[in-house]
Amino acid sequence: xxxxxxxxxxxxxxxxxxxxxxxxxxxxxxxxxxxxxxxxxxxxxxxxxxxxxxxxxxxxxxxxxxxxxxxxxxxxxxxxxxxxxxxxxxxxxxxxxxxxxxxxxxxxxxxxxxxxxxxxxxxxxxxxxxxxxxxxxxxxxxxxxxxxxxxxxxxxxxxxxxxxxxxxxxxxxxxxxxxxxxxxxxxxxxxxxxxxxxxxxxxxxxxxxxxxxxxxxxxxxxxxxxxxxxxxxxxxxxxxxxxxxxxxxxxxxxxxxxxxxxxxxxxxxxxxxxxxxxxxxxxx
Amino acid sequence: xxxxxxxxxxxxxxxxxxxxxxxxxxxxxxxxxxxxxxxxxxxxxxxxxxxxxxxxxxxxxxxxxxxxxxxxxxxxxxxxxxxxxxxxxxxxxxxxxxxxxxxxxxxxxxxxxxxxxxxxxxxxxxxxxxxxxxxxxxxxxxxxxxxxxxxxxxxxxxxxxxxxxxxxxxxxxxxxxxxxxxxxxxxxxxxxxxxxxxxxxxxxxxxxxxxxxxxxxxxxxxxxxxxxxxxxxxxxxxxxxxxxxxxxxxxxxxxxxxxxxxxxxxxxxx
Numbered sequence: 001x002x003x004x005x006x007x008x009x010x011x012x013x014x015x016x017x018x019x020x021x022x023x024x025x026x027x028x029x030x031x032x033x034x035x036x037x038x039x040x041x042x043x044x045x046x047x048x049x050x051x052x053x054x055x056x057x058x059x060x061x062x063x064x065x066x067x068x069x070x071x072x073x074x075x076x077x078x079x080x081x082x083x084x085x086x087x088x089x090x091x092x093x094x095x096x097x098x099x100x101x102x103x104x105x106x107x108x109x110x111x112x113x114x115x116x117x118x119x120x121x122x123x124x125x126x127x128x129x130x131x132x133x134x135x136x137x138x139x140x141x142x143x144x145x146x147x148x149x150x151x152x153x154x155x156x157x158x159x160x161x162x163x164x165x166x167x168x169x170x171x172x173x174x175x176x177x178x179x180x181x182x183x184x185x186x187x188x189x190x191x192x193x194x195x196x197x198x199x200x201x202x203x204x205x206x207x208x209x210x211x212x213x214x215x216x217x218x219x220x221x222x223x224x225x226x227x228x229x230x231x232x233x234x235x236x237x238x239x240x241x242x243x244x245x246x247x248x249x250x251x252x253x254x255x256x257x258x259x260x261x262x263x264x265x266x267x268x269x270x271x272x273x274x275x276x277x278x279x280x281x282x283x284x
Numbered sequence: 285x286x287x288x289x290x291x292x293x294x295x296x297x298x299x300x301x302x303x304x305x306x307x308x309x310x311x312x313x314x315x316x317x318x319x320x321x322x323x324x325x326x327x328x329x330x331x332x333x334x335x336x337x338x339x340x341x342x343x344x345x346x347x348x349x350x351x352x353x354x355x356x357x358x359x360x361x362x363x364x365x366x367x368x369x370x371x372x373x374x375x376x377x378x379x380x381x382x383x384x385x386x387x388x389x390x391x392x393x394x395x396x397x398x399x400x401x402x403x404x405x406x407x408x409x410x411x412x413x414x415x416x417x418x419x420x421x422x423x424x425x426x427x428x429x430x431x432x433x434x435x436x437x438x439x440x441x442x443x444x445x446x447x448x449x450x451x452x453x454x455x456x457x458x459x460x461x462x463x464x465x466x467x468x469x470x471x472x473x474x475x476x477x478x479x480x481x482x483x484x485x486x487x488x489x490x491x492x493x494x495x496x497x498x499x500x501x502x503x504x505x506x507x508x509x510x511x512x513x514x515x516x517x518x519x520x521x522x523x524x525x526x527x528x529x530x531x532x533x534x535x536x537x538x539x540x541x542x543x544x545x546x547x548x549x550x551x552x553x554x
Contacts, residue, residue: 108452129410130451139451169451170411170420171388 007063009260010051011087011252012044012078014071017107017134017219019043020249021051023062024257030055031246036071044075045277059277064260064270066252070108076275082255084248085113085123090258091251092215093118095241100211103201103230103238104247105220107134112205124207130169132200134219137226140193143173144186151190155225158191172196190225198229215239217247286343286541289331290533291324291358292367293351296387296415296500298323299527300331302342303534306374310334311527320354328357346537348529350388362536364529365393365404371532372496373399375522380493383482383511383519384528385501387415392485394492405485411450413481415500418507420454421474425467429504436471436506443473448481471506479510486515496520498528 008029013020014036021044023030032051036043044067052059059077067078068087075081084104092102093115102113109127113120130136141148162184166172176189197220214234220226221244231238241247263270287309292299294316301311312331316323324347332338339345339357347358348367355361372382373395382393390413394402407413411420422429443460445453457470486495495517497508502525512519522528 128447128452129449135451167409168411169449170416 006061007257007260008055008057008061009253009256010048010062010065011091011249011254011256012048012065012067012072012075013069013084013087013246013249013252014044014067014074015069015084015106015248016071016109018245019047019069019071020246021047022246022249022253023051023055023057024250024253028250029057031243031249033245042278044071045077048077049277064256064272066256066259068248068252077273077277079256079270079273080259082252085111085120085125087248087251087255088217089113089115089120089251090118090254091247091249092217092241094250094254095247096213096215096239098213099215099239101205101208101214102247103205103214103216105134105197105201105216105218105226107138107219109133110201110204110218110220112201112208112210114208114211122208124204126200126204131167131172132197132204136169136172136197137193137220137223139169139173140176143177144180144189146186146190149222152194152223152225152227154187155190155194156228158185158187160188160191161195162188162192164192164196167196167200191229194223194225194229195233197226198233201230202233210234212236213239215241217241217244219245286538287337287341288534288537288541289328289339289342289345290367290530290535290537291328291345291347291355292349292364292527292530292533293320293324293347293354294386294529295350295389297526298327298349298351299530300327301527301530301534302331302335302337303531303538305538306535308531308534310337311524311530313524313526316351320351321356324351324355325357344537344541346533346540348533359537360540362533365391365401367529367532367536368498369393369395369401369532370399370535371528371530372498372522374531374535375528376494376496376520378494379496379520381486381489381491381495383486383495383497385413385415385482385497385499385507387419387500390414390482390485390499390501392482392489394489403489405489407481407485410448410481412448412453413478413485417450417453417474417478418501418504420450421457421471424454424457424461425470427467432471433503433505433507435468436475436504437509439466439468439472441469442476443469445473445477448477453477472510475504475506475510476514478507479514482511483514491515491517494520496522498522498525500526502526 067075347355
């Protein structure tokens with residue numbers, strides 16, 4: 001019989017763009033981020049294998065595993081699936097306990113989540129329109145020929161914000177290209193597109209009764225230009241966790257631990273998936 | 285007899301129509317490109333040349349469309365909404381609901397029995413219901429825009445798209461292709477996603493009387509058929525659906541001439 005000290009729990013978050021794995025016991029043991037490819041299953045195996053290696057563990061050392069995110073059903077070795085909304089709330093609460101509202105800006109969607117004691121009380125979501133998601137920034141960055149991770153710094157260096165008239169990503173892409181051709185400074189344009197994304201997200205999140213503190217997570221939180229633009233729109237400072245990509249996977253790992261311990265306290269045993277890691281390879 | 289020239293400078297194509305009374309004498313279509321002034325001049329020259337006229341023979345030139353302000357030789361401008369209404373009323377007098385599918389916008393116009401606009405709705409914020417969407421899909425499928433319609437009609441199992449967003453649908457299409465979906469089924473799915481955006485506009489404005497589809501989108505038989513099946517009616521499409529607004533502009537130009545007794549606001553030259 002294992003003691004509690006060497007029980008390990010894992011959370012796997014398969015987002016549209018990135019796959020994240022977090023392993024916890026009493027504290028954080030390992031976290032790995034890898035890009036999501038067309039083959040979710042193999043990738044989940046691969047990222048999990050890497051996380052286990054970081055933690056110097058074997059797959060059989062994991063007591064309970066929860067998958068979350070848009071590709072959560074594609075993780076055969078996970079014991080349970082939980083929506084990313086719940087996992088984000090749980091994960092963020094453990095990192096920033098004062099946060100009452102989460103804005104998660106992902107590669108293909110964005111969400112606003114109101115939380116209380118780590119539990120979801122309300123949420124809004126956009127996964128139907130690319131405007132207001134990471135995808136918008138990705139496409140515009142590409143059109144402007146700026147690396148995605150350089151976009152934020154460039155935008156905070158801008159002397160002015162060029163307003164972007166179009167909401168639609170497709171039209172905004174044409175707009176920035178022609179603005180650039182007309183001599184509009186690149187930095188001002190990037191400031192404009194961050195403001196455009198911020199405006200969309202702000203309008204969506206304002207459908208919730210926002211309570212401070214407000215935290216930003218997801219890939220969008222790593223973009224300083226976007227965070228600043230959001231702060232300007234909201235009129236208050238936002239919290240950003242140290243590793244904003246990992247919130248969902250961390251929440252999943254914490255949920256795994258909590259579920260297991262609650263069951264254990266009642267003398268129950270949780271059902272495992274029984275599937276192990278397959279020979280992991282990114283390519284078929 | 286008095287000739288009037290209507291010019292519609294759209295975001296995708298520019299169209300010119302010369303009318304004499306209520307009859308089309310000549311028309312021309314050219315891609316708008318990056319210089320609307322030059323395009324307007326070229327398409328006007330072409331439409332005049334076809335029937336051996338010069339601008340002097342034209343009693344009134346009315347410009348409309350996205351680039352209406354870029355037609356220096358026009359005597360006046362009018363909104364594309366009123367030009368569409370006037371144009372379709374001449375071609376199909378029974379039409380009370382008009383769906384126009386342009387390169388960037390789609391719109392639905394309600395008109396009265398005299399061809400006047402009663403109300404309209406634009407889908408200008410989203411590429412999802414516009415011709416741009418078709419161009420994006422044609423590009424990833426490596427086919428000409430004209431091939432899209434017939435290929436879509438050959439589909440037996442349309443792909444279900446989860447969103448009507450052109451950006452997300454593009455990546456969804458790429459994933460479905462990777463999974464082995466054929467071009468026909470992708471196209472039929474895209475037509476369905478587009479049609480549902482357009483039908484949503486029609487439902488909001490209310491479907492009344494006969495319905496026509498115009499604009500470049502009306503040349504896509506797959507899209508038109510999908511709109512028909514979503515609306516559960518048959519729609520009318522003009523012989524050349526792209527020139528409807530330019531035709532309307534020419535008709536409105538003639539009306540202005542008869543109202544003002546042929547007095548041109550100003551003499552302008554190409």
